Amino acid sequence: MTVVPTTPRRWALTLAGLALALGVLPASAQQKVKTTPSPDPREGLAAGKFDAGEAIWNMRMLSTTPSPGPFALNTNTDLAFSGNLVYQGNYNGFMVWDIANPAKPHLTTWSHCPASQSDISVYGNLAFVSAEGLSGRLDCGTQGVPEPVSADRVRGIRIFDMTDPLDPKYVGNVQTCRGSHTHTVVTDKNDPEHVYVYISGSSRVRSPEELPGCSELAPSEDPNSSLFRIEVIKVPLKDPSKAAIVGGARFLDNLAPAPQRSQPTPPQRQLTPAQDSAMAARRAAMAARPGRTGPNQCHDITVYPAVDLAGGACGGYGVLLDISDPANPRRIDAVADTNFSFWHSATFHNDGKAVLFTDEWGGGRAPRCRESDKYEWGANALFTIENGKMKFQSYYKMPARQTEWENCVAHNGSPIPIPGREVMVQGWYQGGISIFDWTDPAAPFELAFHDRGPLADGELTSAGSWSVYWYNGVIVNSEIARGLDIFELTPSEYISQNEIDAAKTVIWKELNPQEQPMMVWPASFAKARAFVDQLERSKGLTAPRIAIVREALTRAEATGGNTRNAALGQLATSLVADARGSSDAPKVTMLVNAVRELGGS
Amino acid sequence: MSLRVALVLLALAPALAAQKPAQTGPVPADVHFITGMIPHHAQAVKMAGWAVTHGASAPLQRFAERIAVAQRDEIAMMRTWLRQQGRPVPDTNATHMMMQHDGMAHAMLMPGMLTDTELAALDAARGVEFDRLFLGFMIRHHEGAVSMVDELFASHGAAQDEFVFRFASDVFADQTTEIDFLQGMLDALPPPSRP
Incomplete structure (x- = not known):
């Protein structure tokens, strides 16, 4: 930011302070690494519901299945996974699909129990469903709740017992003051008898006449205010009907002067010590202002119990917990x-050393991928985490221009378990699915995509990918208006068959993407070869060495027992020497470890 | 597929086909909210459009651009919804809500909106004084939008329609978040100059 030349000095100082507090405009934020084909085949696709034009790159569609019955008339929402089953939320309830054969999913069961958004999670034999809208009824009726205050309304979490997978039993509710826009199941490694559910609600607070204790007063006026907090629910697994709020986590207090980051090193940092102390005083004054307590809600929280961290997306802030x-x-x-x-x-x-936050600017209803929309708006922001502090690195946005008839903004996704890399698949509503590499958070790049043309030509109608997640070898997409899509990755110059095969060795029994699991790869030749492929790409080993290592792996795989172990031991030892001279030593070390695991040492 | 699963699915198919969607249409409070929010948004777009020409600070120009893009898109969505309901659709640039009262049409300002005098004062301001006026007015403007959501949610039969509920909840969430941001910018301004 430049200071207006005619500004008096006193103001210039203040404006510089403001620039530091509010961030500096990036000169030009855009894709730093461009991999996407040009012209982009996602641009200019024909409109249609089941006959829309499609563009696909480095992935293959295995099936697309329209939503049945009442679910076809309403919005499909989030996904959760258990064994061969996919739980798909819908504003009218939820569906359960068996995807043992991903080319032909079949509906196992369903629950017609309307409430938006019906975001869903599973834990063991339990399913949790978010209810936020004003029309959700305790009795699952479809007639809505016209009274502003009503004992029939449910806003919070519904709990279903799925012990009989063909017959979901509605076993309880936990009502909350702001309803549940989304929720996050959190397991406690020290307490196998209970599971926690964090409730994020971003709608208006309910009347205390409808739910006693709800309060819209500022926390300074009412310490039990329903604002500036999430709700923490504790669920006894033996009797889930006794699930109850155990506390409101008020971690949003006094957050006002968080630094506004647009670029990693704003030039305004070169201030005199006097300027610095003047600004520190101003920030302290802002923090002390009564009633100022940061964002009053969270939208979504991703927990990562393996490293005891969570990322809270809370109003105007990204919060590390x-x-x-x-x-x-x-x-x-x-x-x-x-x-x-x-x-x-x-x-x-x-x-756990980097985190990606999404900005759902416009709530997912707006077209934010038009030519006129900035790359860094409605995008992902990528941060490294150093000593508990988040440090901005770059933005990533699905790079294809979309029409004004396509709602498009960053939305839900999950990591793809390619060893040695950080790859993510993400839904962008009608911007489709984008798969990208963010191993280097400063330089993300796209690897694969799928996109359809607008649902309706000439009218903005909500559709597209609400959530898309990798689960046990396939990519499952909840399409708002069109149903359930299943894809697989295909090899390309950006992902090899070995990397895909290695990703498929990671099998989860259950997956709620808001509770991120740590990826752990069993020993496999695919994993070792994936690292070799990565070293070929990074030139961390010379071409002749790559050929020799591949040959050694092929020979070892063809043998067995002690012969194989000896060959692998020898290969590992030779690779240790390679690591010393390699420009990509950490990757060579990963390869050494993968080879040693294969050799049983 | 086991025989049991196959049998249950056969039983499910007609049951699923017979299910009806929720029979909860919009009520007058919904239509009033959406119709009134169009001029409310249109005034915000007009104010935001002055940031560049009136010498607003760079952070405010950026923020104003976001407001303009966001609320212009929302006006389009609200107009589409009203058209789908077969209701009168206010003009994209409408600055007042037309209401019938005692057989007369009155041009009303929705909560938090600026009067013509206030708009003229903002239009006359430049530089940091524009920032100060804009931020104060826009905070009030946003608080007005939030109060419209409060009124909607307190009305009988309101926000049963998913578009209206989602839209009103987003207005609540977005604008309370933005009030926080605007207040931060206002607090960071230098004290007003005295003649």
């Missing part, structure tokens, strides 16, 4: 960004 005590999440850091409107959700690197 310590969840070592799941009943009492504690804030470690918070960031804001002048390019971000409404922080939506988070995804971590497998080692």
